Every structure is written in C-alpha cells, then in structure tokens.
C-alpha cells in the first residue's frame with residue numbers, strides 16, 4: 050500500500066490556485082490516488098460570469114478528470130469551493146466558511162499566484178507576498194494542520210547562477226515592501242520597481258523570492274515546505290501524456306512556431322532547457338506534503354523540482370525536436386510553414402525579426418486590405434514579439450540547481466511510492482516527451498482534430514508553392530529594376546541571351 054496515498058485518505062485538504070494549471074493536476078492526482086480523502090476545499094473567485102459551481106463543474110467535466118470520475122464517482126461531493134479573492138482582506142471569505150476551514154484543514158497546498166512577467170509590482174506583491182502572509186496567518190490558527198506546502202519557482206533566485214535549496218535574503222525585508230505598498234502611489238512604485246528587482250528580469254521572480262522569505266518567517270512554528278519547479282510543461286505520464294491547458298512557458302511558443310509565426314528566436318542553443326513535466330511537479334509536491342507532516346523536519350525544507358542536473362536537455366535539441374514533430378503532426382491553418390532558427394546576436398535577431406516576422410505580417414495585412422478584409426496579422430505578430438522578448442531572458446541563461454533534498458525525499462519513499470509518485474526525471478525520454486507535448490498542445494490547447502492532418506499538410510504544400518512563386522516574382526522584379534538602372538546588369542543579361550541563341 051502506498052504510504053503517501055494512505056496519508057491523504059481521510060484528510061481535509063485546502064488548495065489555493067486549484068483552477069490553475071498545476072492546481073488542476075494536483076486535485077486530479079489526489080482524487081485518483083486517495084479517493085477516500087475527506088474533502089478538498091478550494092479557494093476560488095467567480096470569474097468571467099461563471100459561478101463557483103460552474104467553474105468546478107467545468108473542471109470536473111474536462112478530459113483531465115475522466116479517470117477520476119471512474120475511480121471516485123462522488124468526486125463532486127468531495128470538492129467544496131469557497132468563494133475567496135486572495136487580493137482582499139481575509140480573502141473575502143465568509144465567517145462560516147472561515148470557521149469550517151480553520152477547524153478542519155489538515156494540509157494546505159498554496160498554488161495561487163500571479164505568474165505574469167509584466168505585472169505591476171503592487172499587484173504581484175499583493176498576490177505573491179501579502180496573500181501568502183495572510184494564508185500563513187490563517188494556517189497558524191488551524192489546530193489540525195499537519196503540513197503547509199508552498200509552490201514557488203526555481204527562478205526566484207535567477208539572479209544567481211548556482212542555486213542551493215536554501216532561502217536567500219532580499220535587499221529589502223518583505224514586511225517593509227508589504228507596508229510600503231499601502232502608502233506609496235503607483236507612479237513612485239513604478240519608479241522604484243527596477244531598483245527593487247535589481248538583476249532579476251521581472252516582478253514575478255522578485256515577488257516569488259519575497260514570498261519564500263515570508264514562508265520561512267511566518268511559518269517557523271509550522272510544518273512548512275517549499276517546492277521550486279523550473280519551467281513547467283505538459284504532463285509526462287499522468288493521467289495521460291501531453292496534457293496542458295494554458296499558454297505559459299513554452300506552450301505559447303510551440304503554438305507560435307507550429308503556426309509559422311515564430312521563425313527565429315534569440316537563444317543560446319546549448320543552454321539547458323530546464324523543463325519539468327506538470328505531473329512530476331505534483332508527485333514531488335504530494336510526497337513533500339506527506340514527508341513534512343509525518344517526519345516533521347526541524348527546518349523549512351526546499352525542494353528543487355528541476356531536470357537540468359539529473360537529465361539535461363538543451364534548447365537546440367528541444368527546438369529541433371519540436372520542429373521535427375510538426376512534420377508528423379502539422380497544426381491547422383498555419384500562417385507560414387513551421388521553420389525556425391536560433392539567433393545568437395542582437396544584430397541577427399533584429400535582422401530576422403524584420404525579415405521573417407514583421408515583413409511577412411505587413412505584406413499579409415496589405416493583402417487582407419486589398420481583398421476587403423480587416424488587417425490583423427501585424428497586431429498578432431507584435432504581441433508575439435512582446436511575449437518573446439519577455440521569455441528571452443530564460444532561454445539565454447543556464448542555471449545549476451542542487452537537488453539534495455529532492456533526492457533525499459526520493460530515497461525516503463517505498464518502492465510502491467516511487468512508482469506511484471514518480472518524480473525521478475532521470476527516467477524521462479526527452480524526444481518522446483517533446484513529441485507528446487506538441488501533440489498535447491494540438492489536441493488540448495488548440496482543440497484540433499487528428500482527422501484534419503491531411504488537410505493541414507495540403508495547406509502547408511500550398512504555402513510552399515506560394516513561397517516559391519513569391520521568391521520568383523521578387524527575383525524578377527529586382528532583376529527588371531537592375532536592368533533598367535545598371536549597365537552592368539544589362540551586359541550580363543545580353544550575355545546570357547546570346548548564350549541562349551548560340
């Protein structure tokens with residue numbers, strides 16, 4: 050019998066961020082492996098005109114939960130959505146709900162966060178730092194609490210090159226930052242943001258680092274652990290390979306490349322692409338929850354959930370295999386054929402952005418205008434270039450994350466748990482994983498049917514012919530202009546014509 054699965058049976062579990070990418074994979078695994086768990090409380094905000102119940106209904110009716118519904122038919126009754134907005138004081142939770150949470154919760158998984166790279170500091174601090182502090186305050190009032198697991202990121206200290214499983218200090222104490230957000234106005238916050246984030250690339254990584262310090266300080270008397278995943282990708286094995294449901298990280302770029310929008314990317318080809326599958330992150334998170342509650346380590350343990358030092362893969366290998374997979378499973382209605390390269394200097398990057406990104410978009414928009422349609426491609430292209438510029442930092446640096454705690458945890462698991470809650474990335478076959486990832490993007494994100502593959506291939510052939518025609522036309526125009534203006538070109542032309550008449 051799995052010790053981890055047995056631990057979660059009959060437990061009351063509180064999850065924040067359960068409607069997010071990792072939160073859903075976490076709930077799914079909990080229900081599938083511990084169907085006897087007592088209840089999962091999820092803190093949810095109403096969104097896009099949907100009630101809480103409708104949001105839960107939508108999650109449970111997705112493909113991800115198909116297996117769960119077989120194993121745990123009463124899953125609807127075991128999820129209790131609680132109306133909560135983490136941006137509000139006390140999360141806006143009603144008094145009755147708060148009492149129930151405080152008196153019953155055994156384990157907390159804190160997954161909610163803003164993962165946007167461009168969030169204003171005030172908002173990122175509110176969600177990634179202040180809300181974490183409030184949740185810990187709630188946790189401190191829970192008599193039955195056995196473990197508090199905080200989801201952070203391996204990039205919270207991306208200003209360092211070698212990162213250990215420890216918490217690094219920030220130049221300003223999180224409490225001071227939280228306080229200052231209350232009285233500083235937006236203009237001043239914007240002005241001091243670059244100074245505060247220092248050599249980190251964005252407010253996300255900075256506020257996740259502050260969040261960790263808060264966890265260490267406020268959670269000192271609790272059983273707390275921090276998980277630091279690197280770049281989370283589609284699922285590797287469970288509940289099935291390739292599941293992904295948002296555009297963050299590489300997923301958006303895979304779409305952009307598959308649709309022929311992304312043709313070049315400034316990257317260091319041999320830098321480590323530290324991807325980690327979502328199910329691996331969740332297996333480690335659940336194992337850490339069990340270990341923290343049962344073994345009660347004396348200090349807050351940090352677990353790096355990364356692949357680079359155990360099973361490295363670089364961006365070149367990854368990029369090439371993504372492109373190879375597009376040949377087997379092309380995406381529908383591509384703008385151009387999926388073909389891309391890496392640039393390594395700013396000069397070549399600007400050049401390819403102009404030639405391969407901006408120029409085709411402008412030309413296509415002219416064509417749309419001429420045919421009486423609304424131009425839209427330049428706008429889309431600009432948006433993609435903005436996203437690309439935000440991700441560039443992460444594909445041009447390499448980091449070394451030590452994984453002693455993660456390896457220690459692996460060694461503490463029974464053989465049954467090592468199989469059921471596998472987070473040993475040494476077993477991951479990158480080529481197979483990337484292929485399933487691209488396939489998953491096509492199926493679950495783009496919602497494209499496999500039956501459309503022949504038509505997608507035909508479309509790519511048409512694009513190839515248009516490309517050839519375009520090149521020939523361009524060559525003829527340039528040649529005609531040269532002949533009109535340049536004696537040497539005329540001489541060459543006469544020479545070629547005379548060869549023909551010989």
Ligand SMILES: CCCCCCCCCCCCCCCCCCCCCCCC(=O)SCCNC(=O)CCNC(=O)[C@H](O)C(C)(C)COP(=O)(O)OP(=O)(O)OC[C@H]1O[C@@H](n2cnc3c(N)ncnc32)[C@H](O)[C@@H]1OP(=O)(O)O
Nearest residue numbers: 164165166202296297298299301302306368389390436443
């Ligand atoms: C020789 C061979 C060469 C081969 C090369 C080619 C191969 C190509 C594939 C290889 C992949 C390489 C890709 C590298 C990717 C590296 C990723 C590194 C990530 C580091 C992660 C750190 C880990 C973490 O801890 S956090 C999780 C990660 N967080 C994110 O990823 C968030 C990033 N996103 C943002 O911050 C924002 O979305 C932003 C700033 C990029 C854009 O904000 P904006 O306000 O402009 O737009 P949105 O309102 O967010 O969205 C507008 C619109 O766009 C859609 N969208 C959102 N995100 C993406 C995306 N990443 N890609 C594409 N589209 C996106 C969104 O759904 C909206 O669509 P609507 O239709 O308007 O609703």
Ligand SMILES: NC(=O)C1=CN([C@@H]2O[C@H](COP(=O)(O)OP(=O)(O)OC[C@H]3O[C@@H](n4cnc5c(N)ncnc54)[C@H](OP(=O)(O)O)[C@@H]3O)[C@@H](O)[C@H]2O)C=CC1
Nearest residue numbers: 066067068069070071134135136160161162200201202281
């Ligand atoms: N994905 C990745 O590549 C990585 C993620 N991580 C970390 O893992 C955790 C989960 O990430 P991921 O699942 O990808 O993120 P998502 O963006 O997919 O999910 C974020 C979750 O937070 C919730 N949330 C945001 N704001 C509020 C709010 N004001 N009140 C209540 N809930 C809110 C969202 O709810 P709603 O649905 O209502 O928006 C959603 O459920 C984060 O802590 C992140 O830092 C770490 C490394 C990499």
